[in-house]
Every structure is written in structure tokens, then in C-alpha cells.
Amino acid sequence: MILRSLLSPLERCLGVSGGGDVLMWHADLRSHASGDYSIAVVQANNNLEDQSQVFTSPIATYVGVYDGHGGPEASIFVNKHLFPFLHRFATEQGGLSADVIKKAFNATEEEFLHLVKQSFPLRPQIASVGSCCLVGAISNDVLYVANLGDSRVVLGRRASKDKKNMVVVERLSQDHNVGVEEVRKEVEALHPDDSHIVVYTRGVWRIKGIIQVSRSIGDVYLKKPEFYRDTMFRQLGNPVPLKRPVITSEPSILVRKLKPQDLFLIFASDGLWEQLSDEAAVNIVFKNPRTAIAKRLVSAALKEAAKKREMKYADIKKIEKGIRRHFHDDITVIVVYLDQHRDSCNYRVKQNVSGCTTAPVDIYSFNADEANR
Structure with missing residues (x-):
């Protein structure tokens, strides 16, 4: 079935380390059914x-970016459970659909x-752990994007036949962040009896002064x-009564039906988009070789973070984890090139693309283990 490979052990999916930065990891280039x-x-x-x-099979590609907050427990949980639920419901209903994806999200939330x-x-604090969730699925030349939170996917497509050196940028997901006026109004409309449902505090808009994302x-x-x-939970802090x-x-x-001019997709956690605009990221991918392109985007974001602090990129790389969060967020980038669907007359599915790539649960520990082998 389409998602059979999703049940492979995640531990076998790890890639390569990031070289000069002990907190960087990357894997390049790998094949999926369309590129x-x-x-x-x-x-x-x-x-x-x-x-x-990223999970691949000869007829489908699946991408997941899960940006946790309050701790890693929720994002790790989603990484282990969402795609198996997707496999189960797609099998039961004869293929992918928006309904299948919604059911998989709901089952993951309930679990x-x-x-x-x-x-x-x-561990009462686990009640305050959450994760944004961005999923992409490509099957039969159809792209499905499902999103909770403010991770984002952006499409790069060729402008026109007479403008081959130009790329058009198209955002395919909505940021569920109350810093966006439209989202803020959406939340306020759902709570007409609460004039303080969204408040401006600590430099940003937050729901009840606590959280920026409206979905997770x-x-x-x-x-x-x-x-x-619960008394135990209230002892951990003083959240606003709900x-x-x-x-x-x-x-x-x-x-979205994929089109011949669609070139590539950039899936990334908000750590990238805090540093680079959609246009800047798409142009980096469009103008550079494919090899190590995701790493190039992460490096560009780190250079921008260093520039904001009037530092050198080399100095950012020397900062330890934890302390480094004061300079930039965790950043995940997955670039997916779209090739095969652009020549439908000669379309041939790649046969040897079944497998998975999963980033290490902790980059620092993974690279330390590699160095000690």
C-alpha cells in the first residue's frame, strides 16, 4: 500500500552530521517519486x-515538520504517530484525501x-507541552498540505516560458499565529464575550497572554x-483561568494539482521564516545547485541572525545549545524538488525510492555520538 514504508523503524532513517557546526545536521540529496x-x-x-x-514510496512522498514548544515531548510524539495514523486511514478509505488527513490529525491529538x-x-507539566504540525503529501500529481501553527510551506514556480530566469513565490500554508491580524480577528470572533482573549505582551500578541499560535x-x-x-498543575505557574x-x-x-511550472517546495519551521522572507528563501533555492540546498538555507538564516546581532556567522556556531536560543530558534528545512510531473507524456515513476529520512531527536547528542565512534 501507499504508506507501507511508514512503519519502518525511525532509527534506520538517520542521515549525516553537519560538519563545522556541532548543532547542525543535514542529509543530501535523496530521491522521491517526483524528484x-x-x-x-x-x-x-x-x-x-x-x-x-520524509517518507517515500514509488507512488507517494510524505513530508512532516513538527515544531514543539514547552518541551520536545509533543513533537517527538507526532513524529512517531501521525504518519502511521495516515497510513491506516488511507488504507481504510482507499487513498489520500483531505478527510483522511483530518482524521489522522485528530487521532494523533486524541492519542x-x-x-x-x-x-x-x-509529570503535570506535560499538559503545557505542544507542537505545531506541518504535513505535505504528494500522490498522483496532487499536493496535500495540512497545517497547525506557524511552520510554513512555500512553492517556487517558473514565471512563464519567456521568463525562464525568474521564479514566482507562492505561500501554500496559513500561519496560525495571532501576530497575523487575520488570525487575531478569527480568534476574537470565536470569543465575543472575552475582550482579553488576545493581548499584547512581551513584545508580541498572545492568546490570553500565553501563546502565539492558535492551533496545535x-x-x-x-x-x-x-x-x-488541577491543583498540581496550578502549582507550576499562574495561567489565566479559562x-x-x-x-x-x-x-x-x-x-492542489501540481502544474508543469511548479519547481520546488520549501517546508520549514518558523525558525527559518523569522530570519528569511518567502522571496529570499525561494531565490536561494532557485539560483543555487541542489546539493546541500537545505543546509544552504539554514546557513543563510544563521548568517541573518548573526547580522542582526552585529556578529560573524562563525561566532554563532560557537555558541552552546540553550544559550544559542537567545540568538535564533531551532530551524528545520526540507526542500522538495518537483521534476517528474512536469513531463506527463514521458512520466515514469522511480522504482527505488522507498525509504525514510528522519532527523535525529537531538542534534548535539547525535553529533557527539558520531564523533566518539
Whole structure:
């Protein structure tokens, strides 16, 4: 079946380290059914909160970027459970669809809620752990994009036949971040009786002064008031009392037929987009060789972060994890090239592309292990 390879052990999917930066990891170039893909990750937090994966089969490609907050538990959980749920529902319903993807997101959310309930007596803080979730799936020349939070996918497509040296930038996902006025109004409209549902604090807009994203997996205490009311949880801090859920796990879904002029997709956590515009990222991919292209994008973001602090890029690379979070966020980038669908008359599916690539759960530990072998 389409997603049979998704059940392979994740441990076999690891790639290569990042060379000069002990907190960088990348894998280049690997094949998928419609072309090549490249992946790179840089760690800033003490515990890497970004998790990511690419699964390939001869007839489909699946991409996941999961940006955790409050800890890595939710993003690691999504990395292990979302695609198997996707496989199960796609098998039951005879293929991919928006409904299949929604069911997989909902099942992942429910399973994580079950984990939180089990763990809560010993680890009440797990109720405040969550993850953004960005998924792309390509099957039969159709692209599906599902998104929770503010990770983002951007398309680069050729402008026109007479402008072959130009690229058009198209954002394919919506940032569910209340820093975006449209999202802020959406949240306010859902809570007409609460004039303080979104407040400006610590330099940004936040729901109840707590969280920027309006959709996620996890963050159970913002969805289930009974967790907030629990004495053990309240001892951890002083969150604002909630009458009802203030964020949701309902993904935005885009379904798009791929076109001959579509060249590549950039999937990335918000760590990249905090440093680079959509246009800057797309132009880097368009104007440079494919080899190590995801790593090139991460490096460009780090150079921009260094520039903001009037530092050199080499100095950023010397900063330890944890402390480094003051300079930039965890950054995950996956670049997916779109080749085969552009020549439908001679379309031939690649036969030897089954497999997976999963970034290490912790880049620093992975590179340390590699160095000690």
C-alpha cells in the first residue's frame, strides 16, 4: 500500500552530521517519486524541539515538520504517530484525501491527550507541552498540505516560458499565529464575550497572554479546562483561568494539482521564516545547485541572525545549545524538488525510492555520538 514504508523503524532513517557546526545536521540529496529532496536542521534549544521526517514510496512522498514548544515531548510524539495514523486511514478509505488527513490529525491529538492523562500525576507539566504540525503529501500529481501553527510551506514556480530566469513565490500554508491580524480577528470572533482573549505582551500578541499560535497538537491545558483547575498543575505557574478551549487542533488543508511550472517546495519551521522572507528563501533555492540546498538555507538564516546581532556567522556556531536560543530558534528545512510531473507524456515513476529520512531527536547528542565512534 501507499504508506507501507511508514512503519519502518525511525532509527534506520538517520542521515549525516553537519560538519563545522556541532548543532547542525543535514542529509543530501535523496530521491522521491517526483524528484529529489534535501533536509537540514540546526538546534538552538537545550532539547531540540523541532522534529521532522520524509517518507517515500514509488507512488507517494510524505513530508512532516513538527515544531514543539514547552518541551520536545509533543513533537517527538507526532513524529512517531501521525504518519502511521495516515497510513491506516488511507488504507481504510482507499487513498489520500483531505478527510483522511483530518482524521489522522485528530487521532494523533486524541492519542497525545491519552498520554497526558496517563502522565499527568507524575509529570503535570506535560499538559503545557505542544507542537505545531506541518504535513505535505504528494500522490498522483496532487499536493496535500495540512497545517497547525506557524511552520510554513512555500512553492517556487517558473514565471512563464519567456521568463525562464525568474521564479514566482507562492505561500501554500496559513500561519496560525495571532501576530497575523487575520488570525487575531478569527480568534476574537470565536470569543465575543472575552475582550482579553488576545493581548499584547512581551513584545508580541498572545492568546490570553500565553501563546502565539492558535492551533496545535497538545497544549492540553489550553483546550481542557479541567487540567488548569488541577491543583498540581496550578502549582507550576499562574495561567489565566479559562472558560472554554482557546486553541484548536483542526488543521488548515490545501489540495492542489501540481502544474508543469511548479519547481520546488520549501517546508520549514518558523525558525527559518523569522530570519528569511518567502522571496529570499525561494531565490536561494532557485539560483543555487541542489546539493546541500537545505543546509544552504539554514546557513543563510544563521548568517541573518548573526547580522542582526552585529556578529560573524562563525561566532554563532560557537555558541552552546540553550544559550544559542537567545540568538535564533531551532530551524528545520526540507526542500522538495518537483521534476517528474512536469513531463506527463514521458512520466515514469522511480522504482527505488522507498525509504525514510528522519532527523535525529537531538542534534548535539547525535553529533557527539558520531564523533566518539
